[in-house]
Amino acid sequence: MRRLRHALGPIALIATWALPLHAQPQADHGADGGDPPTGRPIVLHADGSWTLLTEREAADQEARLTDSAIDALRDGRVADARDLLGEILVERQRRQAEELLAAGEPADALNAIDRALDIEPNDESVLELRARGLLALGERMISDGAGGVFVDGAFNDALKAFRGLGRTATGRLGAARAAYMLNRSDDALRYAREATALLDGAEADGAGADRATAARPSFLHPQRVVADAVYLAYADAARLAMTGDPAARAAEDELFPEAENALDDLIATVPQEADTWQLAANLYLFRSSAREDVQARLDARDLLETGLEYVPEDRDLLARAAEVARTDSPAESVALLERYQASNPGSMLAHRFLGIERFELAMAEFPGPDADPALCALAVERFEAAETEFRTVREAGASGAMDPGEAISWEIICRNARGWVRFNEGDLEGARAAFLSTEELNPRGLEWDYAARGLYSGIRGLEFVVAAHVESEELVQAAEVADILHARLPDDADMANNAGFLNRDAATALANMGERYCRAAKGEIDDPDMVARIVATLESTEGLTPEQIDDLLVAKSREYAARARATMVRSSEAYRDAARLSPDDVRIINDTALVFVYYLHSDLEFAEGLLMRAVALGEEQLAAGGLDEQQLYELKNAWGDAHENLGVLWLEHRQDLDQAEAWFRGAAEIGPDPRPIVDEYWLATISARRAGAPAEPSPVLAWVRDCE
Secondary structure: OOOOHHHOOOHHHOOHHHOOHHHOOOOOEOOOOOOOOOOOOEEEOOOOOEEEOOHHHHHHHHHHHHHHHHHHHHOOOHHHHHHHHHHHHHHHHHHHHHHHHHOOOHHHHHHHHHHHHHHOOOOHHHHHHHHHHHHHHHHHHHHOOOOOHHHHHHHHHHHHHHHOOOOOHHHHHHHHHHHHHOOOHHHHHHHHHHHHHHHHHHHHOOOOHHHHHHHOOOOOOHHHHHHHHHHHHHHHHHHHHOOOOHHHHHHHHHHHHHHHHHHHHHHHHOOOOHHHHHHHHHHHHHHHHHHOOHHHHHHHHHHHHHHHHHOOOOHHHHHHHHHHHHHHOHHHHHHHHHHHHHHOOOOHHHHHHHHHHHHHHHHHOOOOOOOOHHHHHHHHHHHHHHHHHHHHHHHOOOOOOOOHHHHHHHHHHHHHHHHHHHHHHOOHHHHHHHHHHHHHOOOOHHHOOEHHHOEOOHHHHHHHHHHHHHHOOOHHHHHHHHHHHHHHOOOOHHHHHHHHHHHHHHHHHHHHHHHHHHHHHOOOOOOHHHHHHHHHOOOOOOOOOHHHHHHHHHHHHHHHHHHHHHHHHHHHHHHHHHHHHOOOOHHHHHHHHHHHHHHHOOOHHHHHHHHHHHHHHHHHHHHHOOOOHHHHHHHHHHHHHHHHHHHHHHHHHOOOHHHHHHHHHHHHHHOOOOOHHHHHHHHHHHHHHHOOOOOOOOOOOOOOOOOO
């Protein structure tokens, strides 16, 4: 710290009136000429001194006054009796008002005060109590969520009431506070300066500590009032200075040392209050912005960290310290919190905020696509460390540092973030595992995101994983992840359709691979390099004869064929869901039927029903119109496919050449693209069969077979 005296010199440098209220000796007897404190029962002596009364003494005094009033009435001194009774009633209302103010009920207190003033309009102690009540009323309105003219009215009335008390420390401190609450910085500063001068004068006039204590009001904290007022004036000047106003810049420069001194006194007086450190930090942050003063920002950070030594478990102070440190770099905030944790072992607040700051540090250097693997590893490590902090808080239960539900949310997001890091690294299996691990913490963890920070849901992440597998022609892995997404979102037609489509393509790829193994075993592949690559995929061929290797190739072929069939079944199941969820989508309905017609060769009645519905829907939707060029093309394409697939069903599964030809010719007519397979294969096949060629199953339909 480069300026504040509290860090440079002893508290003894501060005036006696700047000491904490609870540290001041409460005098029982006033010195000659001293002003008595208000709100306390006293006895004034002929020499001007005063004595505070206990509650018992006050009660005895009231009894004596009552006896005197009765004697006056007996003697016929009505005026004297009235004055004595008025004094008793005023004191009772004043005491009631004090109690109500202490209980936080300023409105009721003001009612009691008004009753007292009806009896004695010029009673100074009651007038001061009224000013206090009006100030408390405005603050109570704010705490209750009120605003507008009613709050301003209370503070304006309080300002007028305190000014009416004359040039006393109480009057000027109260006026400064009321002006501050009205955001009238010039007035607040003027009254605060006058109050300071009055308090300093009471300290220095030689009357001693009793006079200084009496001059200081017990309901207002002088150092707090003065610091708030000077800070408000400085903040207004700093804001204007940032606009380039030369006069404001000069005012800011002049007010800064005064604000520093006021806050120095406040820190020395009440270091155990978190607001003290927050206000001091605000001053230096304003200075940093107004003057582009980097050191001032560092001072603000150091002040907040020092404040944590006095108020270690204040959540807002710790959060602010981390926030200010983060403006330098997330690493600085982590370092600050690690120092805090070392000083406060076992603090769940430390774990909470360290979790947040470790997360922020990881986000600050989040690796993009194709990032250096070392950077990706560091990011994963940081997110894991953040998750550990949040888990510690959650497992501690209701510690007050963080709701366990909030902690688990952070844990999920940390895992989500690791998934995106792995994806950017190109580690698709690692990304998949990280995204799926969110479900260990919450069954719907895949749906959680932090989109504001670019961390989209695990669902979205797995969709990216699917796309990356497809791009790399890893169709089996793509289908596996698509199945996961379909299972997690069973009512999402797109997810069902994607799973159906990708499993169909994966099954075809598996069947093709099985066929290659079979052809290699039978010696049907002429390229020796290709055969060597296929054989190299076997687990172990060392010491085996060519015949044994062929047996392994046949077994591998059958394994792939079995996998292909099982995968195509999964495709059909997903497509069934897609068709159910999108009953008017011609493309999805057609593709669902295709799996049964071309691949599984089962449930053909079901498939025919789907295809007939696709044909009917296509006619309806084309007739309805309202489609743009792309939509029209897609609809015609799907509609034509439905005709073609009906042709295949009638030709290959029912051997009805006439029905098949009609559907094939309809498909060729619809287009919209040329359909060479219709003209060159299907219609040619029909002509050949009519000419007497044997009706053998088309190799187009023989997509998978066991190797013999």
